[in-house]
Amino acid sequence: MHIMEGFLPVFWCVVWWLVALPCLAFGVYQLKRVLAADREALPLLGVTGGFIFILSSLKLPSVTGSCSHPTGTGLSAISFGPWITAVVSAIVLLFQALFLAHGGLSTMGANTVSMGIAGPLIGWGIYRALRDTRVSMYVTVFLACAFADLFTYVVTSLELALAYPALVGGVGSSFVVFMGIFAITQVPLAILESVVLVLVFKYIVQLRPGILIRLKVFSEGKILAAGRDA
Amino acid sequence: MLRRYRFEILAIIAILVFCALFLYTSSKMGNAEFAGSDTVGSSQIAKITGIPEEQFHPLIGQWVPPSGEIESALFALQAAVGGICVGWFFGYWKGLKEKG
Numbered sequence: 001m002h003i004m005e006g007f008l009p010v011f012w013c014v015v016w017w018l019v020a021l022p023c024l025a026f027g028v029y030q031l032k033r034v035l036a037a038d039r040e041a042l043p044l045l046g047v048t049g050g051f052i053f054i055l056s057s058l059k060l061p062s063v064t065g066s067c068s069h070p071t072g073t074g075l076s077a078i079s080f081g082p083w084i085t086a087v088v089s090a091i092v093l094l095f096q097a098l099f100l101a102h103g104g105l106s107t108m109g110a111n112t113v114s115m116g117i118a119g120p121l122i123g124w125g126i127y128r129a130l131r132d133t134r135v136s137m138y139v140t141v142f143l144a145c146a147f148a149d150l151f152t153y154v155v156t157s158l159e160l161a162l163a164y165p166a167l168v169g170g171v172g173s174s175f176v177v178f179m180g181i182f183a184i185t186q187v188p189l190a191i192l193e194s195v196v197l198v199l200v201f202k203y204i205v206q207l208r209p210g211i212l213i214r215l216k217v218f219s220e221g222k223i224l225a226a227g228r229d230a
Numbered sequence: 231m232l233r234r235y236r237f238e239i240l241a242i243i244a245i246l247v248f249c250a251l252f253l254y255t256s257s258k259m260g261n262a263e264f265a266g267s268d269t270v271g272s273s274q275i276a277k278i279t280g281i282p283e284e285q286f287h288p289l290i291g292q293w294v295p296p297s298g299e300i301e302s303a304l305f306a307l308q309a310a311v312g313g314i315c316v317g318w319f320f321g322y323w324k325g326l327k328e329k330g
Contacts, residue, residue, distance in 0.1 A: 001267075001268070002268045003268075003271070004268055004269075004271075004272050004286075005288040005289065005290065005292045006286045006287050006288040006289055007271075007272050007275055007286050010289060013289065043319035043322055043323060044319075046315045046316070046318065046319040047315070047316050047319045047320065049312075049315065050311075050312040050313065050314075050315030050316035050319070051312065051316060052312070053308055053309065053311050053312025053313075053315065054309045054312035054313055054316065055312075056308075057305045057306075057308040057309040057312070058309065059266060059305075060248075061252045061255070061256070061264045062255075063251055063255050064267075065255060065256075065259045065261070065262030065263065065264060066262075066263070066264060066265050066266065066267045066270050067264050067265065067266050067267065068266065068267040092308070095308060096308070097292070098293065099293070099295070099304050100295060100301055100304050100305065100308075101292055101293070101294040101295060101301075102268065103268075104288060104289070104290060104292050105290040105292070106288070106289040106290045138237070156271075160271060160274075160275065164275055164278045164279060166278055167278075174278060177274060177278075178271065178274065181267055181270050181271050181274055182267055182271060185267050186267075188248060188251060191244065192244050192245065192248050195237075195240055195241050195244040196241055196244075198237055198240075198241075199237045199238060199240075199241045202237050203320065204323075207320065207323040207324060207327055208323045208326075208327075
């Protein structure tokens with residue numbers, strides 16, 4: 001999902017940075033508040049953020065004959081919301097821009113919007129829509145993680161299509177082409193990632209249900225029932 | 231037993247299916263290079279604009295890992311940082327739980 005340094009015109013670099021910066025600022029503010037309010041939030045942040053570090057470093061082969069990496073942002077989006085997730089993602093993207101030449105400083109705004117904001121926002125939206133329904137907690141986590149991952153690549157495709165509309169067909173046909181490269185490659189990876197993150201979520205529920213209840217990630221009833229079940 | 235470990239079983243099945251898919255793809259698609267989708271995306275930009283890839287220059291100067299080995303070392307470092315974080319806090323939680 002990284003747009004490589006130099007591959008985005010200055011105009012779009014500025015636009016996406018302008019979108020990303022207020023979200024990051026709000027994320028930092030929220031992060032300070034959450035950590036000050038509950039000391040037990042830090043370990044949860046470490047675990048969910050740790051998975052963003054791990055999963056976004058793994059470039060996996062896919063059915064399209066190319067490689068891509070999962071984003072791992074779903075768990076963090078569920079636990080802390082999309083803005084704090086944006087901050088953690090930005091740290092990863094900064095590391096990759098500085099030391100790995102994956103993405104760059106000028107395109108980091110666009111990459112933060114796709115991986116840190118848009119994807120987690122969709123995942124969080126799905127989670128919020130299903131949280132208080134009868135849908136199983138684990139199904140909710142699965143769907144939120146899968147769409148957070150997949151939608152990141154849809155937005156990358158959109159960012160590139162907006163910057164590089166095709167001569168024939170414009171932004172629309174360009175979008176379809178980039179979706180073919182990014183989003184289709186991502187489908188199996190998103191599924192695999194989500195199955196693993198559901199497992200991780202189960203371990204969190206077993207080990208430390210208290211913090212999930214205090215952060216109101218799911219209702220006390222659902223979390224305690226899942227804890228007894230496992 | 232089955233129900234208790236259903237997510238572990240699902241994860242193993244998913245990983246196995248993923249590996250099988252990879253073996254199938256790599257044997258059927260002789261020309262599959264398994265290049266990064268970032269790279270494929272960049273060549274697509276070159277194709278759409280008609281400007282060769284070499285002519286895209288970084289807007290902000292960038293350090294590029296001198297070789298694939300160094301790049302993979304740094305990627306491993308990133309994963310290790312994440313792994314330490316996850317392991318540390320899971321261990322902390324487990325300790326707390328056992329203490330009661």
